[in-house]
Amino acid sequence: MTIPTISPIHDDALARALTAAIDNKTKPPGSLGMLESMAHRIGLIQRTTQPCVAEPALIVFAGDHGVTEEGISAYPQSVTWQMVENFLAGGAAINVFARQNGCALHIVDAGVNHDFGTRAGLLDRKVAHGTRNFAREAAMTPQQCAQAMEHGAELAANLAGNVLGFGEMGIGNTTSAAAIMHALTQLPAADCVGAGTGLPAAGVLHKQQVVQQAVARHAAVHRFAPLDVLASFGGFEIAMMVGAMLKGAAQRKVLLIDGFIVTSALLVAAKLQPAILDYCVFAHCSDEHGHRRLLEMLGAEPVLQMGLRLGEGTGSVLALPMLQAAVNFLCEMATFDSAGVSGNVSGQAA
Structure with a gap:
């Protein structure tokens, strides 16, 4: 796709007006x-100065990963398509939290190893x-990677709202995210790899x-430009998130960033367009090993610290009320003048 x-x-001028x-x-x-x-x-x-x-909306991208052949997950690959069925039935955590917080939820088959057929609520x-x-x-050919990014951009472009969150489902995708992080940051693999779905x-x-051996093997072929890394180690769901993030930021949407896998997609996007970080609100710091280091490298301050590591975009939707609170106080809270309250320039509580 064209970046x-x-x-x-x-x-x-606007920054001063907002501060005032x-x-x-x-x-x-x-x-x-x-x-x-x-x-x-x-x-x-x-x-x-009157944001809203x-x-x-939150898009959950689902895809499977061939690296599961290496025994890197506590769950079989079939869990990916089974969880997509759970999303479509409305029974997953992300369904519950999206309903609770009035967030539109879109489920995308980015590359699941299963044939769903035509299904209501599933974007193929x-x-x-x-x-x-x-x-x-x-993991992907350059053409497949570009196609996935195009699909993500198209999906983001067609959403009317001004806040876009991202979720994912894919057995093996913490391994993919760790490889992306290892390749693009040059941090040791031990700093990037965690338990994922619960490995001992x-x-x-x-x-x-x-992860370490795969990144070393590909290093002999690629110089690890961001799109090389994405095609080499990414999943279709991760590539679609990269495209959706880039398009969303280009449309000046607020990007609500979830956990480790979503942040690995953002890492690729930020290597392509560094200013994308200006558009991000980081929902939480995941319990997945590596996420904290990745957030630190991106200069991110997460909104929530709740020990989450489920994925699906759950952290993003749980942080959504904080975004609402932020714009509400700015737009609805009384000023010192309107309330007849003396201004407290000292910054100390009365």
């Missing part, structure tokens, strides 16, 4: 903590029946060895 140009959000509006609310300066910085960021993204959360963008085993060969210590060590 869209993403402009930084900073605007000096936030500081003039009936509270000590800075007393709403992260909600204040979040309101400021959303205002800059939307180019207004309108028609928030299948590139292939899962990727190849990247321990032996590139010996399983984590094996997974680490698979």
Whole structure:
């Protein structure tokens, strides 16, 4: 796909106006903590001092991974398609939390190793029946990778709202995300690989060895440009997220970033267009080993710290009320003048 140009959000005049509006609310300066910085960021993204959360949506991309042949998951590959069925039936955690928070939910078959047929509620963008085993060969061809990114961009472009969250489902995708992180950051594999679906210590060590050896093997072929890394180690669901993120930011949507796998997709997108980070709100810090280090490298401050490691976009939807609170206080909270309250310039509570 053609990579869209993403402009930084900073605007000096608007930034000053937002700071003044936030500081003039009936509270000590800075007393709403992260909600204040979040309101400021959303205002800059939307180019207004009256930002809003309108028609928030989350896309769950599902795909299978050939690297499961290496025994890197505690669950069989069939769980991917079974969980897609659970999403379609409305019974997964992401369904519950999306309903609770008024978030539109879209389920995408990016490349599941299963034939669903025509199904209500399922968006069929299948590139292939899962990727190849990247321990032996590139996971995707460059053409497949580009196709997946195009599908993601098209899906993002067709959503009307101004907040876009991302979720994923795919047995083996923490291994894919760890390989992407290892290749693009040059951090040791041990810093990137975790338990995923619940591997014991010996399983984590094996997974680490698979990632380390695969990245070393591909290094002889590629110089690890971002799209090389994505095609070599990614999944179709990860590539679609990259395309959707780039398109969403180009449309000045707020990007709500979930856990480790979603953040690995963002890492690729940020290598392509660094300004995309301006458009991101990081929902949480996952319990998956490597996510904290990845967030640190991206300069990210997660909204929630809840020990989550489910995926599906659950952290993103759980953080959505915090976005709503941020724009609501900015738009609805009284100012010192309107409330007849004396301004507290000291920043100390009365």
